[in-house]
Amino acid sequence: xxxxxxxxxxxxxxxxxxxxxxxxxxxxxxxxxxxxxxxxxxxxxxxxxxxxxxxxxxxxxxxxxxxxxxxxxxxxxxxxxxxxxxxxxxxxxxxxxxxxxxxxxxxxxxxxxxxxxxxxxxxxxxxxxxxxxxxxxxxxxxxxxxxxxxxxxxxxxxxxxxxxxxxxxxxxxxxxxxxxxxxxxxxxxxxxxxxxxxxxxxxx
Amino acid sequence: xxxxxxxxxxxxxxxxxxxxxxxxxxxxxxxxxxxxxxxxxxxxxxxxxxxxxxxxxxxxxxxxxxxxxxxxxxxxxxxxxxxxxxxxxxxxxxxxxxxxxxxxxxxxxxxxxxxxxxxxxxxxxxxxxxxxxxxxxxxxxxxxxxxxxxxxxxxxxxxxxxxxxxxxxxxxxxxxxxxxxxxxxxxxxxxxxxxxxxxxxxxxxxxxxxxxxxxxxxxxx
Numbered sequence: 001x002x003x004x005x006x007x008x009x010x011x012x013x014x015x016x017x018x019x020x021x022x023x024x025x026x027x028x029x030x031x032x033x034x035x036x037x038x039x040x041x042x043x044x045x046x047x048x049x050x051x052x053x054x055x056x057x058x059x060x061x062x063x064x065x066x067x068x069x070x071x072x073x074x075x076x077x078x079x080x081x082x083x084x085x086x087x088x089x090x091x092x093x094x095x096x097x098x099x100x101x102x103x104x105x106x107x108x109x110x111x112x113x114x115x116x117x118x119x120x121x122x123x124x125x126x127x128x129x130x131x132x133x134x135x136x137x138x139x140x141x142x143x144x145x146x147x148x149x150x151x152x153x154x155x156x157x158x159x160x161x162x163x164x165x166x167x168x169x170x171x172x173x174x175x176x177x178x179x180x181x182x183x184x185x186x187x188x189x190x191x192x193x194x195x196x197x198x199x200x201x202x203x204x
Numbered sequence: 205x206x207x208x209x210x211x212x213x214x215x216x217x218x219x220x221x222x223x224x225x226x227x228x229x230x231x232x233x234x235x236x237x238x239x240x241x242x243x244x245x246x247x248x249x250x251x252x253x254x255x256x257x258x259x260x261x262x263x264x265x266x267x268x269x270x271x272x273x274x275x276x277x278x279x280x281x282x283x284x285x286x287x288x289x290x291x292x293x294x295x296x297x298x299x300x301x302x303x304x305x306x307x308x309x310x311x312x313x314x315x316x317x318x319x320x321x322x323x324x325x326x327x328x329x330x331x332x333x334x335x336x337x338x339x340x341x342x343x344x345x346x347x348x349x350x351x352x353x354x355x356x357x358x359x360x361x362x363x364x365x366x367x368x369x370x371x372x373x374x375x376x377x378x379x380x381x382x383x384x385x386x387x388x389x390x391x392x393x394x395x396x397x398x399x400x401x402x403x404x405x406x407x408x409x410x411x412x413x414x415x416x417x418x419x420x421x422x423x424x425x
Contacts, residue, residue, distance in 0.1 A: 058321075059324070059325070060324070060325070061320050064240070075327075077326070078325050078326075080318070080321075080322065082318055084318050084319060084321075084322040086319065086337070086422050088340050089340075089420055089421070090421070092337075093420075095335045097328065097332060098326040
């Protein structure tokens with residue numbers, strides 16, 4: 001089912017999405033749809049509300065008015081803007097912590113190998129470089145069972161070659177599932193081969 | 205004053221005496237009993253206070269009163285309520301409870317909200333949240349509370365025993381040393397308290413570190 005923000009398939013002003021922080025209006029009469037099984041790239045300047053929108057989809061923010069449809073019973077996975085890895089734990093434990101017994105060893109090793117992390121699996125995440133920690137966060141998001149993948153600037157800090165490998169892996173692993181990507185990088189959005197929604201144009 | 209040699213000699217004569225060990229066991233059981241009770245209730249109260257703001261507001265004045273009331277006042281009050289044998293349990297409890305409560309509450313409130321959000325989105329169970337998010341973040345606060353609390357409970361516990369003079373306690377032996385002006389005894393018992401207190405502190409902190417290492421799965425998943 002399509003995920004609808006600010007109403008379902010048809011725009012209904014009564015269900016339109018509103019969000020304010022104090023006097024600052026982030027969204028007013030906002031409505032959008034994320035088609036099932038497709039990639040949607042959210043672009044726009046800083047402060048346009050990309051992260052707010054993603055946080056709302058994750059259930060971490062509540063709109064002042066409006067609703068979200070189509071997420072009922074769906075499993076969400078996410079790469080946050082920050083790595084949000086468990087400090088003091090190894091790469092393996094970080095992956096096990098979210099997988100609840102559903103983690104297949106072989107698949108985990110395969111994904112880690114593609115991202116160049118296989119030999120780091122039993123090292124504490126704190127000893128990994130920033131780029132490696134980012135890759136662990138991507139790996140975690142791909143290994144957890146999900147229907148809807150949210151990516152908030154997931155490739156930030158990765159060099160071009162690693163970024164290309166990571167994007168290819170994400171597209172392969174999440175094939176057929178809905179992906180919502182937030183990015184500033186037009187090239188990244190192009191490589192993800194999805195529809196682009198520019199919040200700058202949308203919100204005026 | 206008394207020479208270190210005289211104190212050492214006295215200690216050597218005390219060591220083979222069963223009543224020396226009985227006094228240590230008597231006081232240690234009660235002081236550590238109070239410590240254990242305070243640690244348990246302090247942790248539970250801190251969890252409740254972190255969860256319920258009303259409860260935290262109710263606890264705040266109570267903890268402030270316990271922290272600021274002189275130990276001697278509590279000891280005298282306690283002598284009206286309990287037998288002198290239970291005195292050091294109560295005093296030790298009162299010394300440690302506010303430290304454990306305040307530290308653990310602080311630790312829980314300081315828990316990284318980004319990690320908590322991560323746990324929420326990935327649907328981590330309560331058990332996993334405690335193991336992977338709360339425990340590692342609260343652990344340094346817990347360790348520090350235990351390190352401070354263990355030293356304090358021995359100080360206050362033996363002071364209470366000196367006032368209450370329960371039979372067979374370290375406090376009674378200190379009081380006797382004072383009455384009969386036995387300086388070697390006084391120093392020998394003081395050294396004993398310091399050594400026992402330090403050993404128990406090291407042991408408990410070592411056990412805590414093992415729990416932390418096990419939680420982080422060092423050597424296993």
